[in-house]
Amino acid sequence: MPATSYEAVMSAEPDMPGSLLDVRGLQVEFRTRDGVAKAVNGVDWTVDAGETLAVLGESGSGKSVTAQAVMGILDMPPGRITGGEILFKGQDLLKMREDERRKIRGAGMAMIFQDALSSLNPVLSVGDQLGEMFVVHQGMSRKDAKAKAVELMDRVRIPAAAERVGQYPHQFSGGMRQRIMIAMALSLEPDLIIADEPTTALDVTVQAQVMDLLAELRRELDMGLVLITHDLGVVADVADKIAVMYAGRIVETAPVHDIYRAPAHPYTKGLLESIPRLDQKGQELYAIKGLPPNLMHIPPGCAFNPRCPMAQDVCRTDAPPLYEVNEERRSACHFWEATLHG
Amino acid sequence: MGRYVIRRLLQMIPVFLGATLLIFLMVNVMGDPIAGLCGERRCDPATAAQLRKEFGLDMPVWQQYLTYMGNVFTGDFGTAFNGQQVTELMGEAFPVTIRLTLVAIVFEIVIGIVLGVVTGLRRGRPVDSGVLLLTLVVISVPTFVTGLLLQLLLGYKWDVIDPSVSTDARLDELIVPGLVLASVSLAYVTRLTRTSIAENTRADYVRTAKAKGLPRSRVIRRHLLRNSLIPVVTFIGTDIGALMGGAIVTERIFNIHGVGYQLYQGILRQNTQTVVGFVSVLVIVFLVANLLVDLLYAVLDPRIRYA
Amino acid sequence: MPEPRQNPHFDDPAHSAVAATGAGGATDLAMSEGETLERDPSVVFGGRVPDGREGTGPSAKPRSLWSDAWCDLRRNPVFIVSALVILFLILISLWPSLIASGNPHSCDLAKAQQGSQPGHPFGFNGQGCDVYTRTVYGARASVTVGVCATLGVALLGSVLGGLAGFFGGAWDAALSRLTDIFFGIPVVLGGLVLLSVITSSTVWPVVGFMVLLGWPQISRIARGSVITAKQNDYVQAARALGASSSRMLLRHIAPNAVAPVIVVATIALGTYISLEATLSFLGVGLKPPTVSWGIDISSASPYVRNAPHMLLWPAGALAITVLAFIMLGDAVRDALDPKLR
Numbered sequence: 001m002p003a004t005s006y007e008a009v010m011s012a013e014p015d016m017p018g019s020l021l022d023v024r025g026l027q028v029e030f031r032t033r034d035g036v037a038k039a040v041n042g043v044d045w046t047v048d049a050g051e052t053l054a055v056l057g058e059s060g061s062g063k064s065v066t067a068q069a070v071m072g073i074l075d076m077p078p079g080r081i082t083g084g085e086i087l088f089k090g091q092d093l094l095k096m097r098e099d100e101r102r103k104i105r106g107a108g109m110a111m112i113f114q115d116a117l118s119s120l121n122p123v124l125s126v127g128d129q130l131g132e133m134f135v136v137h138q139g140m141s142r143k144d145a146k147a148k149a150v151e152l153m154d155r156v157r158i159p160a161a162a163e164r165v166g167q168y169p170h171q172f173s174g175g176m177r178q179r180i181m182i183a184m185a186l187s188l189e190p191d192l193i194i195a196d197e198p199t200t201a202l203d204v205t206v207q208a209q210v211m212d213l214l215a216e217l218r219r220e221l222d223m224g225l226v227l228i229t230h231d232l233g234v235v236a237d238v239a240d241k242i243a244v245m246y247a248g249r250i251v252e253t254a255p256v257h258d259i260y261r262a263p264a265h266p267y268t269k270g271l272l273e274s275i276p277r278l279d280q281k282g283q284e285l286y287a288i289k290g291l292p293p294n295l296m297h298i299p300p301g302c303a304f305n306p307r308c309p310m311a312q313d314v315c316r317t318d319a320p321p322l323y324e325v326n327e328e329r330r331s332a333c334h335f336w337e338a339t340l341h342g
Numbered sequence: 343m344g345r346y347v348i349r350r351l352l353q354m355i356p357v358f359l360g361a362t363l364l365i366f367l368m369v370n371v372m373g374d375p376i377a378g379l380c381g382e383r384r385c386d387p388a389t390a391a392q393l394r395k396e397f398g399l400d401m402p403v404w405q406q407y408l409t410y411m412g413n414v415f416t417g418d419f420g421t422a423f424n425g426q427q428v429t430e431l432m433g434e435a436f437p438v439t440i441r442l443t444l445v446a447i448v449f450e451i452v453i454g455i456v457l458g459v460v461t462g463l464r465r466g467r468p469v470d471s472g473v474l475l476l477t478l479v480v481i482s483v484p485t486f487v488t489g490l491l492l493q494l495l496l497g498y499k500w501d502v503i504d505p506s507v508s509t510d511a512r513l514d515e516l517i518v519p520g521l522v523l524a525s526v527s528l529a530y531v532t533r534l535t536r537t538s539i540a541e542n543t544r545a546d547y548v549r550t551a552k553a554k555g556l557p558r559s560r561v562i563r564r565h566l567l568r569n570s571l572i573p574v575v576t577f578i579g580t581d582i583g584a585l586m587g588g589a590i591v592t593e594r595i596f597n598i599h600g601v602g603y604q605l606y607q608g609i610l611r612q613n614t615q616t617v618v619g620f621v622s623v624l625v626i627v628f629l630v631a632n633l634l635v636d637l638l639y640a641v642l643d644p645r646i647r648y649a
Numbered sequence: 650m651p652e653p654r655q656n657p658h659f660d661d662p663a664h665s666a667v668a669a670t671g672a673g674g675a676t677d678l679a680m681s682e683g684e685t686l687e688r689d690p691s692v693v694f695g696g697r698v699p700d701g702r703e704g705t706g707p708s709a710k711p712r713s714l715w716s717d718a719w720c721d722l723r724r725n726p727v728f729i730v731s732a733l734v735i736l737f738l739i740l741i742s743l744w745p746s747l748i749a750s751g752n753p754h755s756c757d758l759a760k761a762q763q764g765s766q767p768g769h770p771f772g773f774n775g776q777g778c779d780v781y782t783r784t785v786y787g788a789r790a791s792v793t794v795g796v797c798a799t800l801g802v803a804l805l806g807s808v809l810g811g812l813a814g815f816f817g818g819a820w821d822a823a824l825s826r827l828t829d830i831f832f833g834i835p836v837v838l839g840g841l842v843l844l845s846v847i848t849s850s851t852v853w854p855v856v857g858f859m860v861l862l863g864w865p866q867i868s869r870i871a872r873g874s875v876i877t878a879k880q881n882d883y884v885q886a887a888r889a890l891g892a893s894s895s896r897m898l899l900r901h902i903a904p905n906a907v908a909p910v911i912v913v914a915t916i917a918l919g920t921y922i923s924l925e926a927t928l929s930f931l932g933v934g935l936k937p938p939t940v941s942w943g944i945d946i947s948s949a950s951p952y953v954r955n956a957p958h959m960l961l962w963p964a965g966a967l968a969i970t971v972l973a974f975i976m977l978g979d980a981v982r983d984a985l986d987p988k989l990r
């Protein structure tokens with residue numbers, strides 16, 4: 001049954017101009033009892049078909065919020081999108097009706113969450129939860145959907161899938177659960193996957209297996225992938241380009257290898273230098289001083305200035321634009337040249 | 343699962359014996375069962391002694407209890423002092439109270455859950471605050487006051503219902519008494535459902551369900567409600583016993599001839615066998631209801647089932 | 650390490666392993682993640698806004714559970730209103746003559762069932778007593794029963810439950826079975842059976858009965874919260890450092906386990922007042938000449954058709970009293986446990 005309702009929504013624009021996903025100037029804020037928290041302040045993300053974008057940053061840098069805004073699963077209220085556009089295959093998702101967006105979720109773009117145990121419904125069998133995708137999006141019968149679920153579980157290499165399809169999430173190991181999350185996200189072969197720290201909650205030994213599986217299936221299905229992570233090692237292996245976020249802004253974007261060779265923003269540099277390395281055994285680890293900013297009181301000028309070793313007066317007054325380093329690189333630092341060459 | 347059920351059944355036995363013993367002691371030690379028999383006057387000592395012997399009241403209390411329990415297990419709940427079998431009284435009273443309890447449970451389920459879901463999904467809105475305040479008021483006003491007020495308004499002032507229920511206790515007559523009986527629990531169910539829904543709407547799996555592109559109605563029905571209602575179902579289950587025991591007030595107000603009425607008469611006349619018999623059955627109902635709730639819990643929540 | 654802050658995972662061998670061997674020489678930013686979020690409420694993450702009340706920000710001083718709760722309560726209108734109502738009730742139950750000059754026992758049968766008139770705003774009851782005076786004097790019985798029963802229940806329940814939770818084992822099992830037995834007896838029924846034979850007209854039999862049937866509720870709560878507190882790391886640490894049982898129980902566990910007990914006891918106080926009235930209504934609670942709302946409601950109920958005012962005033966006073974205690978308990982619970990909101 002190929003004619004999904006999702007395709008009906010997207011058919012308005014058959015040929016795709018530009019990128020698969022193009023987030024432009026996105027702004028999100030949260031209203032709390034103590035004031036307005038500006039979680040995302042003009043973020044641009046671009047992902048082409050078949051490309052992997054890695055998004056790096058500390059908690060509160062706005063990476064997860066951006067991802068949820070793209071998926072359309074932000075809790076509103078308290079969240080509010082105050083500006084920008086999210087173009088998916090050239091169409092602005094923010095201008096769509098909710099029922100249209102719903103059809104894109106799962107079928108056009110899908111999301112993998114960090115904690116598979118809490119992200120799977122504890123009282124429904126994994127077969128039900130996987131099959132639900134086909135029942136809802138393709139109107140498949142429950143019996144066929146179950147067969148599909150077994151097929152998917154096989155595909156993510158869960159042993160004895162046919163027997164385990166009726167089991168519940170808590171009966172699987174952490175790695176197996178995350179495979180089920182991946183199977184669910186890939187079930188309708190979407191064009192874009194957003195993986196929000198997909199391996200953080202797993203044991204180190206299974207992290208690599210799950211990541212490899214995700215990367216392999218992504219290649220097979222030629223999907224775009226947004227990988228939100230703080231594991232710089234994973235990034236080097238699977239990503240094509242990197243966006244580093246800080247206080248709801250992008251501070252640097254670059255092709256993956258350039259950034260490792262020579263960062264163009266002091267924050268990126270700090271992140272890279274804080275990786276412990278075996279050849280530096282015995283030396284003190286580098287640490288970025290200070291705390292991430294309070295999103296209700298983001299410092300004026302460059303948000304990173306209170307923690308930046310290179311900060312000058314101009315950093316405390318003028319917010320840096322995204323300077324063009326070269327055709328593929330951008331850096332939001334007044335002194336990117338000094339950083340790049342220093 | 344089977345072993346679990348057996349363990350629970352075994353656990354019920356000491357609780358049942360303890361609770362009935364407690365009631366038995368209360369009735370026998372605290373009061374003189376003979377005193378009620380001779381009406382207002384004091385019994386003359388000879389008659390009293392004969393009556394005691396006749397009812398086995400000259401034995402020590404523990405022996406009386408054992409004899410009584412032995413009889414109960416053969417289905418003999420004894421005789422009320424007016425000569426009627428206690429089982430006969432039960433046969434008349436329990437159907438009425440069960441009907442009343444059923445009406446109350448239906449109210450709890452329908453109104454309580456609906457209000458809880460509505461307010462849980464609209465936290466902080468005027469509907470939510472209004473219903474929350476209302477539940478607090480309902481919890482605060484004792485059942486007998488609610489009952490008397492509804493009887494006053496609906497029965498006397500507006501003449502919508504008959505202020506006292508006929509001996510048949512038809513279902514339609516029991517609607518208002520059922521609502522009165524349910525009122526406090528109803529408010530608890532509403533609050534419990536609201537809290538549960540509110541907690542679960544923020545759960546990760548609900549976010550996943552949204553991310554899967556499920557329609558909102560399906561997210562709520564299949565994912566949110568299924569999880570949120572587990573504690574509510576257990577509350578309602580355990581409430582069955584409490585409702586039947588608490589029916590005594592409602593039955594008094596609306597003059598319903600159910601368990602509460604018989605118990606009240608039994609207590610007034612200090613009729614041990616009636617009181618202990620009825621209370622024992624109520625304790626059994628309570629324990630069985632609790633057992634069923636635990637089993638139901640396991641059915642609803644696979645994490646318990648396979649634990 | 651990206652941050653000089655105290656890192657809670659720093660001593661955790663599992664996490665050190667990540668840093669040393671971590672997948673492909675990778676580091677783990679999670680060490681700086683996670684903690685920030687939980688501690689710094691201004692950070693918004695995952696679409697969820699941490700509860701605004703914790704909004705102390707990095708600069709504000711951390712406050713204890715109790716002072717934090719107090720700050721919250723002081724600003725909560727529900728708490729203020731219910732606390733004022735309760736203060737007023739306590740005042741008039743100690744000195745009812747402050748606002749009612751009459752005598753609740755001086756009645757004039759000629760005025761029976763008469764409505765409101767000058768000097769007697771609430772009218773007269775079936776015996777011709779002034780309803781206003783009786784309503785004011787009725788507060789004393791209700792408040793006395795509520796407060797004494799709650800104190801008794803809280804003391805007995807938390808001691809028994811706390812010890813059972815702390816020592817566990819056979820003690821605990823025995824107590825659990827015992828509470829099961831008491832839970833098996835419907836409260837109103839137990840009251841009818843036990844109190845029907847008592848002729849004393851003081852409040853003490855009623856209080857005693859409530860303590861007898863009420864303690865299992867608190868003991869369950871206390872047991873649960875002691876067990877939870879016992880598992881806290883700092884308690885384990887104190888045990889490892891050789892603290893004695895009594896010291897651990899009093900210094901480390903009790904202060905952390907007492908909050909749920911206080912909340913449940915406050916709400917229970919309201920329900921005890923309601924229970925007293927119910928028992929009095931059934932004729933087994935307080936007995937005349939004690940002045941009680943329950944008795945007055947009960948004696949007014951046959952005349953409810955012609956003279957509803959006799960019932961409405963004491964019923965209203967009763968409802969407001971119970972409501973005040975329940976709302977107070979609710980507010981305290983919200984302040985102590987923001988999760989339940």
